[in-house]
Amino acid sequence: MENKNWKAWLYxxxxxxxxxxxxxxxxxxxxxYSFEEGYNSASQTFFGTGLYNxxxxxxxxYFLQAVKNxxxxxxxxxxxxxxxxxxxxxxxxxxxxxxxxxxxxxFLPYVTNTLAVGLVFMILFKKTPYSDGLVNLLIxxxxxxxxxxxxxxxxxKMFVMCFYTVWVVMPFKILILTSALASVxxxxxxxxxxxxxxxxxxxTRITLPMISPMIFYLxxxxxxxAFKAYSDEVALFGxxxxxxxxxxxxxxxxxxxxxxxxxxPSYASAAALILFAIVFTITVINLxxxxxxxxx
Amino acid sequence: MEYEQIEQRARRxxxxxxxxxxxxxxxxALIVLFPFYWMVLSSLKSYSAYNSEYIPKFYxxxxxxxxxxxxxxxxxxxxxxxxxxxxxxxxxxIMLVVILFAAxxxxxxxxxxxxxxxxxxxxxxxxxNELVIITNFVTITDWGLRNTxxxxxxxxxxxxxxxxxxKENFEQIxxxxxxxxxxxxxxxxxxxFKVMLxxxxxxxxxxxxxxxxxxxxxYVWPRLxxxxxxxxxxxxxxxxxxxxxxxxxxxxxxxxxxxxISVPLIxxxxxxxxxxxxxxxxxxxxx
Numbered sequence: 001m002e003n004k005n006w007k008a009w010l011y012x013x014x015x016x017x018x019x020x021x022x023x024x025x026x027x028x029x030x031x032x033y034s035f036e037e038g039y040n041s042a043s044q045t046f047f048g049t050g051l052y053n054x055x056x057x058x059x060x061x062y063f064l065q066a067v068k069n070x071x072x073x074x075x076x077x078x079x080x081x082x083x084x085x086x087x088x089x090x091x092x093x094x095x096x097x098x099x100x101x102x103x104x105x106x107f108l109p110y111v112t113n114t115l116a117v118g119l120v121f122m123i124l125f126k127k128t129p130y131s132d133g134l135v136n137l138l139i140x141x142x143x144x145x146x147x148x149x150x151x152x153x154x155x156x157k158m159f160v161m162c163f164y165t166v167w168v169v170m171p172f173k174i175l176i177l178t179s180a181l182a183s184v185x186x187x188x189x190x191x192x193x194x195x196x197x198x199x200x201x202x203x204t205r206i207t208l209p210m211i212s213p214m215i216f217y218l219x220x221x222x223x224x225x226a227f228k229a230y231s232d233e234v235a236l237f238g239x240x241x242x243x244x245x246x247x248x249x250x251x252x253x254x255x256x257x258x259x260x261x262x263x264x265p266s267y268a269s270a271a272a273l274i275l276f277a278i279v280f281t282i283t284v285i286n287l288x289x290x291x292x293x294x295x296x
Numbered sequence: 297m298e299y300e301q302i303e304q305r306a307r308r309x310x311x312x313x314x315x316x317x318x319x320x321x322x323x324x325a326l327i328v329l330f331p332f333y334w335m336v337l338s339s340l341k342s343y344s345a346y347n348s349e350y351i352p353k354f355y356x357x358x359x360x361x362x363x364x365x366x367x368x369x370x371x372x373x374x375x376x377x378x379x380x381x382x383x384x385x386x387x388x389x390i391m392l393v394v395i396l397f398a399a400x401x402x403x404x405x406x407x408x409x410x411x412x413x414x415x416x417x418x419x420x421x422x423x424x425n426e427l428v429i430i431t432n433f434v435t436i437t438d439w440g441l442r443n444t445x446x447x448x449x450x451x452x453x454x455x456x457x458x459x460x461x462x463k464e465n466f467e468q469i470x471x472x473x474x475x476x477x478x479x480x481x482x483x484x485x486x487x488x489f490k491v492m493l494x495x496x497x498x499x500x501x502x503x504x505x506x507x508x509x510x511x512x513x514x515y516v517w518p519r520l521x522x523x524x525x526x527x528x529x530x531x532x533x534x535x536x537x538x539x540x541x542x543x544x545x546x547x548x549x550x551x552x553x554x555x556x557i558s559v560p561l562i563x564x565x566x567x568x569x570x571x572x573x574x575x576x577x578x579x580x581x582x583x
Contacts, residue, residue: 005407005408007405007484008405008410009401011398011400011401011405012397012402014393014394014397014398014454015394015395015397015398015417015454016413018394018450018453019417019420019454022432022435022450022454023420023423024420025431026427026428026430026431026432026435027427027428029430029431030427030428030431033430033431084324087320088320088321088324091317091320091321092321094313094314095314095318095321098318103573104566104569105329106328107565107573108329108332108562108565109328110509110576111561111562111565111572112513112561112562113512113513113530113531113557113561114513114515115513115515115530115531115534116530116531116534116554116557116558117331117332117335117554119534119538119550119551119554120331120332120334120551120554123334123547123551124331124334131349131350131351131352132350134352137352167327167331170328172576175576175577176577179577228426230516231516231531234515234535238538239535239539250426253426253430254516254519257433258433258519258520265430265433265434269430272426273427275424275426276424276426276427
C-alpha cells in the first residue's frame with residue numbers, strides 16, 4: 001500500500017510541479033508585488049508596503065482610458081453578439097438544406113489567427129493617401145463621407161474594435177446555441193402546434209426558457225472574454241495602444257510589465273488584481289440574476 | 297374552396313420566411329467570408345497594381361505569386377513558421393503526457409488526500425491567466441530562459457481543465473477491466489497505455505486539436521518572452537511584419553503572409569470539422 005501511494009504521487013508530480021511553479025506561486029506573488037511600493041525590477045528592492053500602487057493605477061489617465069474602452073467594448077459586444085448569434089442559430093435550426101455548409105462557414109473565424117485576420121480588417125477600414133479603403137468606398141456609395149476608422153475619431157475606432165470583436169466571438173456562440181436549440185425536446189413544439197400556439201409565443205414560452213441556461217453561460221463567458229480583450233486591439237491598432245487611445249485593461253497590464261513603458265511589475269499586478277475584482281464582481285452579479293431568471 | 301386559399305396563403309408565408317432566413321444567413325456568411333476573400337485577392341495583386349487602385353477592385357486579371365516569394369524572402373516568415381510548428385508540437389506533446397498521468401492518478405489510483413488535491417486543482421481553473429503571467433514573466437527572465445523554446449513552452453504544458461475532461465472520461469471505463477488487468481499482472485503503466493488510452497482516444501484527439509489551435513494563435517506570452525526575431529512565432533511575426541517588415545505599405549506582401557499563416561489551421565479544421573466543432577462545444581472558450 002505504501003508503495004502504491006508513492007506511485008500515485010509520482011504520476012501527479014509533473015502536473016503539481018508545473019501548476020505550483022506557474023500558477024500557485026504566481027498567485028501569491030502577484031499579491032505581494034501589488035503591495036510593494038517603488039519596486040525596482042533591476043535591483044529587486046522596494047521601499048515600503050501599502051496601497052500606493054493601487055492609487056497610482058487608479059489615478060493614471062491611461063488606465064482610466066483603458067477602463068472606459070473596455071467597458072464600452074463589453075457593454076456593446078456582449079449583447080450584440082449574443083443577440084445576433086441567437087438569430088443566426090434560430091435561422092440555422094429552421095433550415096435543412098445547406099445547413100452544414102453555413103455552419104462550417106460561420107465557424108471559420110474560430111480557427112483563424114486573430115492577429116493575422118485583424119490586419120485584413122485594418123486594411124478594409126483604413127484610410128490612406130493612396131486609397132480610402134473598401135469600407136469607405138461602400139460608405140461613399142451610400143452618399144456618406146469617408147472616415148478614417150483606424151487613426152480617426154474615437155467613435156470610428158471604437159466601431160471597428162467592436163465589429164471585429166463580434167466577428168471573432170461569434171463562432172463559439174453560434175455553435176453553443178445551435179446545439180442547445182437542437183437538444184430541445186420536439187414534443188413541446190408538437191404540443192404547441194396542436195394547440196395552435198403562435199410562433200412568437202412558442203419562442204418566448206418554450207424555446208427561450210429551454211435554452212436560457214446556455215444563453216446565460218454565453219453571457220457570463222462573453223463578459224469574461226470581453227473584459228480580457230487585448231490581442232484583437234493590437235491587431236487593429238498596433239502595439240502602441242496608449243498612443244492610439246484604444247488600450248484595454250489587459251493591454252495596460254502588459255504595457256506596464258514590458259515594452260517601452262514597461263518595467264513596473266507592481267503597477268501591472270495592481271491593475272491585474274483590479275481587473276480580476278471587476279470580472280469577479282460582474283460574474284457574481286450575473287450568477288445571481290441567472291438564478292432568478294433561468295429555467296433549469 | 298376557402299380552405300384551399302388559406303392553405304395557399306400559409307404556404308406562401310412559409311416560402312417568404314424561408315427566403316428571408318436564407319437571405320439573413322447568407323449576409324452573415326458574406327461578412328465572415330469577405331475578409332478571407334479580400335486577403336487572398338490582395339495577396340495576388342502586384343504591388344504596383346494594388347497601389348494604383350484608388351478605388352479598390354474586387355477582382356484581378358493578372359494574379360501574381362511574387363508576393364508569396366517576397367513573404368518568404370524579404371522577411372523570415374519561414375522561420376516564424378518553423379518556430380510555431382516546434383512550439384505547437386512540443387507544447388501539445390508534453391501537455392498530453394502530463395495530463396495523461398495526472399488524470400490517471402485521479403481516476404484510477406487510490407491515495408490519501410486525493411479528493412482534496414483534486415478540489416484544489418479545480419479551484420485553479422478559476423484563475424485567469426492575466427493574474428499569473430506577471431510573475432511567470434519575472435520567473436522565466438530570472439531563469440535566463442528568455443528567447444528560448446523552453447521559456448516559451450514551460451508555462452503552458454499543464455491544463456487543469458483538460459485533466460478534468462480526461463479524468464471524467466477515464467472514470468467511465470468499468471472498474472472490472474482494471475481489476476482483471478491487475479489479476480493478470482499488468483502494470484499500471486501498461487494498463488494506461490494499452491487499455492485506457494485507446495478507449496479514450498476521441499477525448500485525446502479533441503484535447504490535441506484544441507491545444508494546437510490555442511498554441512498556433514498564442515500571442516501574449518510569446519510577445520513577452522521573446523524579443524529576438526529568431527524565436528518569434530507567427531503572431532509576433534505578423535505584428536513585426538506590420539510594423540517594420542517590407543518597407544512602406546507593401547500590403548499585398550503582408551496579405552500573402554497572412555494567407556500563409558491562416559491556411560494551416562483552416563485546412564486542419566476542414567479535415568477534422570466534426571471533431572473540432574464537437575471539441576469546442578465541449579471545452580472551448582474564446583471570447
